[in-house]
Amino acid sequence: MLDIKYIRENPEKIRERIATKNGDVDITAIIDLDTRRRNLGKKTDDMKHRRNTVSQQISLKKRNKEDASAEINDMQSLSANIKENDIALTAIQDELNTRLLLIPNCPHPDVPVGNSEADNIEISSWGQIPSFDFKVKDHLDIAESLGMLDLKRGAKLSGSGFPLYAGWGARLERALINFMLDLHINEHGYTEIFPPFLVHSDVATGTGQLPKMADDMYYLKEDDLWLIPTAEVPVTNMHRDEVLSSANLPIKYVAFSACFRREAGSYGKDTRGLQRLHQFNKVEMVQFVHPDQSYAQWELLIGHAEKVLQELKLPYRVLELCTADLSFAAARCRDIELWAPGSQKWLEVSSCSNFEDFQARRANIRFKDEKGMHYVHTFNGSGVATPRLLIAIIENYQQADGSILVPDVLQSYLGTTQIKG
RNA sequence: GGAGAGGUGGCAGAGCGGCUGAAUGCAACGGUUUGCUAAAUCGUCGUAGUGCUAAUAGCGCUACCGGGGGUUCGAAUCCCCCCCUCUCCGCCA
Helix, strand or coil: CCCHHHHHHCHHHHHHHHHCCCCCCCHHHHHHHHHHHHHHHHHHHHHHHHHHHHHHHHHHHHHCCCCCHHHHHHHHHHHHHHHHHHHHHHHHHHHHHHHHHCCCCCCCCCCCCCCCHHHCEEEEEECCCCCCCCCCCCHHHHHHHCCCECHHHHHHHHCCCCCCECCHHHHHHHHHHHHHHHHHHHCCCCEEECCCCEECHHHHHHCCCCCCCHHHCCEEHHHCEEECCCCHHHHHHCCCCEEEEHHHCCEEEEEEEEEECCCCCCCCCCCCCCCCCCEEEEEEEEEEECHHHHHHHHHHHHHHHHHHHHHCCCCEEEEECCHHHCCCCCCEEEEEEEEECCCCEEEEEEEEEEEECHHHHHHCEEEEECCEEEECEEEEEEEEEHHHHHHHHHHHCECCCCCEECCHHHHHHHCCCEECC
């Protein structure tokens, strides 16, 4: 959410910044609502002041056994008017809020302006793209032949997009999650969180998924609960409506969770194997920081995600997303993509977004220092999502005989050096 | 799912129609004093909206005692609904 005062004072600037994100906002309507809210609010507050004053007089008169019926009469009609105004005011406030919640975050000034994902900029890369002296296969062929994946049975249970891992596939999945959590906890100083996977509407609103992305989330009507699309949602909202102590910042959490996404509107795109799923596992890093440290810490977090891939010795590249490719809530974002030789493409395994105070304002997460109250900055990044990581491991570590070598750092977790048929 | 108790400022905890934005204690901040890893003492000490103003400084007004309604000239205080926490019972991994 943007600050209404900032909108009031910089309407044109906001319109321009949002336009670079291909967003369109009716700033005029918002400013109009804001003006009406302030005018009616002032008027009503003055009426309430009068009521408070006169009520004091009534109290005094009654104590002195004097007649106060004239004043009481007056106040009866005044109170009726106040009630009418309050109702009107609530309606204005509600509409204003609804509109404010639909305004995307403004991109950071350093974000390259672009029209599509084609305008994202590669800012670094790591590792060598491997070459093979045999015909490479893609992850689905390999995993199915090794009994690691059973997508047919997954679909029998829940439909396509709900993968069923079996045998070494299931064990590899579990090993990856443990490896990543341990890395972030032991080497990067994060505190582990294991959150609920179902959350209230206001929680999903706090991080920016609602109201705009409602169609992309699974919803349980009976209980009014949403399945989380990422651990970011519950973990960020842990501190909703809290005042944090500045001495405790930055707060760094890492959480494993299953993630549920309806992927409405993306049918048929990148669907082979594990590329795009309705349910997947992810290790997510979330930080709450002082605004002054925001971008420095965010860069470190990207390094934490990269470290996972370096330890696994997988080639990757880092992209700075252009304005058009930024998500609703993000001010700035870098994606990390892994090379998948069997599929012959780069696969996004981590998205590291800085939201500045956008989420903090929505979720009301503040900190206090000598100068007063401020909103924290929040940012997060996958560290990382498992399905595409699994694809990259299988495809990069595949052998001519159809087996897969296990990356060094996973061998102790898996108890083997090679996965064979 | 059933029964009971309770939700008050950073925390603990009074208040139970007007003199309460809220006692008291702790914590925090500032000063004094003594001095050694502390105590004593004085003062300050909620958040948000809004108006005036050059002002994130100051002053004023309004709102907020889990959330939403109601009664009343006036509600933290009375009434109704909902949510949450705790205890007991039931069910259950």
